[in-house]
Amino acid sequence: MLYIVIALSAEARAIVQMLKLKRVYTLPYTMFENEDVKLIISGMGNDNAMMATSTLLGHLPPCESDLLINIGICAAPKKYAIGESLLIHKITREEHSCFPDILFEHSLKESGLLTVDKPTDEEQQMPVDMESYGIYKAASRFLQTHQMLFYKVVSDHFEPHTVTKELAEELILANVKKIEDIISRAQYVMKKEKLFTTDEEELIQKISDLLSKSQSDAFVDACHYYKFHQKKPLHPKGTLHVSGIKAIDEKISKQERNKYFEQLIKTLTL
Amino acid sequence: MNNLSKPSHSDFFSHLYIEESVIDEPLTKEIISKFSNSKIIMIKHYKDVFNRPNQDFAMQSRSKNLILARREAPFLYEGSYYSDGFEYENFFYTPSILGCLYDCDYCYLSGMYNSANSVLFVNTDDFFEALTPYLEKPTLIAISYDTDTLAIESITSHTKIWIEHAAKHPNLHLEIRTKSANFKAIKSLTCNENIVLAWTLSPQKIIESYEHKTPSLEKRLRSIKEAIDAGWKVRVCIDPVIYNEEFHELYPPLIDKLFNTIEPEKLFQLTLGSFRMSSTHLKRIKKLRRSDIAFYPYEIKDNIVSYSKEIEQNILETMIERATNYIPRTRIRTWQLQ
Ligand code: SF4
Numbered sequence: 001m002l003y004i005v006i007a008l009s010a011e012a013r014a015i016v017q018m019l020k021l022k023r024v025y026t027l028p029y030t031m032f033e034n035e036d037v038k039l040i041i042s043g044m045g046n047d048n049a050m051m052a053t054s055t056l057l058g059h060l061p062p063c064e065s066d067l068l069i070n071i072g073i074c075a076a077p078k079k080y081a082i083g084e085s086l087l088i089h090k091i092t093r094e095e096h097s098c099f100p101d102i103l104f105e106h107s108l109k110e111s112g113l114l115t116v117d118k119p120t121d122e123e124q125q126m127p128v129d130m131e132s133y134g135i136y137k138a139a140s141r142f143l144q145t146h147q148m149l150f151y152k153v154v155s156d157h158f159e160p161h162t163v164t165k166e167l168a169e170e171l172i173l174a175n176v177k178k179i180e181d182i183i184s185r186a187q188y189v190m191k192k193e194k195l196f197t198t199d200e201e202e203l204i205q206k207i208s209d210l211l212s213k214s215q216s217d218a219f220v221d222a223c224h225y226y227k228f229h230q231k232k233p234l235h236p237k238g239t240l241h242v243s244g245i246k247a248i249d250e251k252i253s254k255q256e257r258n259k260y261f262e263q264l265i266k267t268l269t270l
Numbered sequence: 271m272n273n274l275s276k277p278s279h280s281d282f283f284s285h286l287y288i289e290e291s292v293i294d295e296p297l298t299k300e301i302i303s304k305f306s307n308s309k310i311i312m313i314k315h316y317k318d319v320f321n322r323p324n325q326d327f328a329m330q331s332r333s334k335n336l337i338l339a340r341r342e343a344p345f346l347y348e349g350s351y352y353s354d355g356f357e358y359e360n361f362f363y364t365p366s367i368l369g370c371l372y373d374c375d376y377c378y379l380s381g382m383y384n385s386a387n388s389v390l391f392v393n394t395d396d397f398f399e400a401l402t403p404y405l406e407k408p409t410l411i412a413i414s415y416d417t418d419t420l421a422i423e424s425i426t427s428h429t430k431i432w433i434e435h436a437a438k439h440p441n442l443h444l445e446i447r448t449k450s451a452n453f454k455a456i457k458s459l460t461c462n463e464n465i466v467l468a469w470t471l472s473p474q475k476i477i478e479s480y481e482h483k484t485p486s487l488e489k490r491l492r493s494i495k496e497a498i499d500a501g502w503k504v505r506v507c508i509d510p511v512i513y514n515e516e517f518h519e520l521y522p523p524l525i526d527k528l529f530n531t532i533e534p535e536k537l538f539q540l541t542l543g544s545f546r547m548s549s550t551h552l553k554r555i556k557k558l559r560r561s562d563i564a565f566y567p568y569e570i571k572d573n574i575v576s577y578s579k580e581i582e583q584n585i586l587e588t589m590i591e592r593a594t595n596y597i598p599r600t601r602i603r604t605w606q607l608q
Contacts, residue, residue, distance in 0.1 A: 064326075089285065090311050099311070099319050101326075102285070103333040110309045144324045190329070195559065221556070221565040228562035229514065269567050270515065 001060070002183065003068040004039040005053050005139075007131050010165035011072050012041055014173035018180065027055055042131060046093065046115055050134030057142040067186055068148050070135045071179060073155035073168050074113065075120065076127035080154045085175050086127060087182065088113045088150035093133035100136065101146040104185040108178065113152065119160035127152060149186055151179055195227050200234045206247040207264070215261045222268035282371060287311045287319045287337040287387075297392040298338050301425060305336075313337070320368070320385045328558050330386035331373045331482075336425075341366065341391035345400035349412065358443065360404045363415035366391050367428060371421045372449060373482040375561035376510060379416060381551030388417065394431055401442070410443045420448040421484075423455040433459050440464070447507070449481060451489035453497045461501045466538060468505040469494050471528065473520035476512055480561060487524075491531045498536045509543035509605060511585050512563060513577050521585075522592040534596040542593070543605030544585045546576040 006012040009030060015021075021032035021039055029052055030041040038060060042052030053068075062068070080086070090112035091098050102110065112126045115133035132150050139148050153171045155163050172179075196204065204223055208216040223234060252260065286308045292298050293312070302310065313319055316339035349361035369388035370379060380386070391397075401411065411432075413419055419429045429446055433456060436442045447468040472480075474487045485493075498504050506528060511521060529537075545563070547555075552575050556564045568575035576582060586604055593602055 089309060090313075097313070097318060099287075099313075099322065101330065103329055105284075112311065140324055144326045144329075145322055146326055146329050189332070218567060222567060224556075224559065225562045225565035225567075228560075228565065265567055 001062060001066045002037045002187075003056060003062065003066065003139075004037065005042050005049065005056070005068065005070045005131075005135050006039065007042055007044050007049065007072050008165070008168060009041055010168040011172050012039060013169050014176050015039065015071060015179070018176045027059055029055065031056075042135075045130050046117065046134035048134075049131035050138045053135045053138035054141070057139060062142050062147070064144070064147075065190055065192055066143070066147060067183065067190065068135075068139050068143055069151055069179075069183060069186075070132055070149070071151045071172065072129060072131060072153075073163065073171055074127045074129040074152040075124075075156050075158050075160065075163075076111075076154040077123065077125065078157050080109075080111075080127065080157075082154055082156065083171055083174060084109065084154045085178055086111045086113075086152045086154065088127075088132060088152060091115060091132045091136050091150065092126075096133075098133065098136045098140070099145065100148045100150060101144075102149075103146045104189045106182060106185055108182065111152075113150065119163075121158050121160060123158050127154065128158075146186075146190065149182065151175075151182060195224065196234065200227075203234065203247065210248065210252070210257065211261055212257075215257075219261065219264055219268075222265050226268040282334055283308050283336045284333060285309045285311055285335040287313050287316070287335065289313055289316055289337075289339045291340050292338050292392050295338075295392045297390075297394075297426070301336070301338060301390075304425060315339070316389050320383070320387060320389050322384060325384045325386075327380050327384070327386045328560055331380075334369075334371065335387045337387055337389040339389055339391055340393050341396065343400065345397045346404075346411075349410075358408060358410040360407055360409035361412075362401075362404075362409070363412040364397055365416055366394065366397055366413065367417040367419060367422065367426070370417045372418055372484045374449075374484070375480040375482070376512065376545060376547070376555075376563045378547055378551045380558060381547070381554035388422070390422075390426055390428075394428075398435055405439050405441045408441050408443060410445060412445045412447065414445075414447045418448050418450060419446060420450040420452045420455060423450075423452055429456055430459060433462065433465060436462055436465055445505075449484045449490065451485035451493040453493040453500075457496070457500060461503075463503065466503045466505050467497050468507055468541070470507045470509065471524060472508070472512070473524045475516070475520055480512060480563060487527070491528065495532050498532055503538040504532075504536075505539040505541060506537060507541040507543075508589065509541050510545035511543065511589070512545055513566075513581055513585060517585065518588065522588060525589065525592045525596070529596040537597060537601070539601050539603055540593055540597060541603045541605070542586060542589045544577050544582050546574055546605075549573050549575050 016032050019037050021034050024031050024033050032039040040052050040056045042049045085108055087108045087110050089102055089110050093115040113132055114124055114126055114128045116128055153175050155171055211219055283305050286305055290312055316337045319337055346362040349363055367390050413432050423429050432444060436444050443464040445466050445468055449470045469490055477487055494504055549570050569578050
């Protein structure tokens with residue numbers, strides 16, 4: 001699943017179109033989705049962003065291959081051009097900083113970012129937004145450091161009065177291809193092959209149910225050992241390799257169960 | 271979303287995290303100049319990055335980053351139960367680098383740290399100062415305990431700095447353990463009787479399966495030979511031995527290969543030991559779900575996991591028998607659970 005958190009509807013419009021998302025009404029937020037994507041409009045500000053992110057991820061808890069991206073505009077010092085897109089590697093609010101991991105190659109400029117409470121016309125040393133810190137804080141309860149991306153497009157040089165809804169929409173629209181590319185790169189490096197097939201998972205479960213808790217833990221470990229070591233299917237049916245493990249249907253005594261368990265471990269780890 | 275085939279960062283250290291307090295240190299500047307393409311991220315304290323919760327060790331291992339920091343005391347730790355202190359009254363290891371460029375599936379570091387990144391403490395003089403009171407007596411320091419210093423030598427010059435320090439202090443003994451093939455990095459230094467270069471060897475098949483990013487057996491052997499020929503004291507560690515059904519085909523021939531490459535009488539010592547680890551670390555390594563090593567049905571005793579007594583015995587007896595074809599038993603050290 002791809003989770004997208006965006007502060008304003010104007011910033012979201014181009015993304016909704018690009019991903020062909022449909023409006024949904026499952027949560028008390030403006031939300032869009034398709035089969036693989038959930039997009040939430042958080043509203044402006046750190047607290048709103050934190051709450052919306054918590055609500056979204058709490059409603060549909062992510063797994064280890066999921067990604068969250070925050071897309072939005074930011075103010076920045078003059079060395080950054082208006083319309084330039086940035087990938088954020090450090091987010092600071094007051095005295096605290098957090099560090100999303102960027103573990104893939106890309107051609108965007110990277111930057112630190114300051115999250116503040118109000119739009120500011122005071123020149124700062126680095127790009128500034130109002131949401132990223134809150135999103136990171138909330139999302140880091142659910143996701144690992146490489147599963148969060150912060151994509152910002154420079155909208156102004158600390159002249160908040162120049163930023164209109166139209167400008168925000170235009171800036172994101174001009175970047176949709178780059179945003180799509182960054183998401184693909186992040187998702188590519190996060191891909192993890194499943195160790196067990198669904199058939200194997202079923203077999204493991206069936207056998208585990210016959211064992212005591214500690215035996216079941218040891219058996220699951222042994223299955224891992226077998227798959228990593230032999231690199232062959234575990235499932236005895238319909239495969240070339242037969243590992244020799246199978247579930248037994250009839251009720252067995254404790255003594256028989258212990259013998260059965262020993263045999264399983266031997267088969268899988270020798 | 272379309273799926274592009276894009277690799278992760280191909281080079282080490284796409285990002286350098288630098289503590290504000292060390293930005294002006296000469297070593298920091300030198301490292302920055304070597305990594306001109308890396309993004310520099312200023313941090314307050316290395317733990318803000320290194321100790322973050324929810325890092326993915328396996329994922330970070332594919333794209334490791336470097337953190338430059340200032341170490342605060344303690345600068346020395348007493349040698350661990352899992353390693354050999356060689357009967358020195360003072361045996362310490364220095365946590366001057368945390369984390370390793372290599373990526374061995376059985377490494378306890380992956381069970382100990384949240385992060386696969388490395389921390390280099392650039393204030394080496396503070397380590398030396400902490401050591402001074404102990405140097406009245408022979409003192410052994412393992413400088414590559416939580417890392418492989420020679421692997422990262424071209425970036426840090428860390429091994430060189432320690433070897434040069436040892437040259438000035440006759441009671442300072444060093445053990446420099448490595449899987450690298452990087453003897454050339456210290457080749458120009460004068461060899462020192464008090465320093466042991468300890469190379470870990472494994473059969474090539476084991477290297478390929480478990481010791482990711484490390485040099486091949488051939489390359490390590492070449493480096494060992496060079497070091498011995500240059501007059502250095504070299505200990506070869508076939509430790510940890512990873513046991514499986516191919517043990518007899520893989521490990522005894524490794525001993526033959528070693529002694530066909532070097533002259534047996536020139537090897538200072540051979541260390542043999544089978545895989546063992548604290549069960550706490552093993553539990554964490556299991557969570558990474560990367561390798562069969564984490565899932566073998568080990569025996570647990572006193573919070574240490576190891577092979578069964580019979581397997582351990584078999585490993586040691588087989589290896590000792592083969593090794594004594596080349597060197598006397600007195601030059602073979604073994605690690606076995608008591
Ligand atoms: S070389 Fe040593 S320290 Fe480095 S990963 Fe391998 S076992 Fe760990």
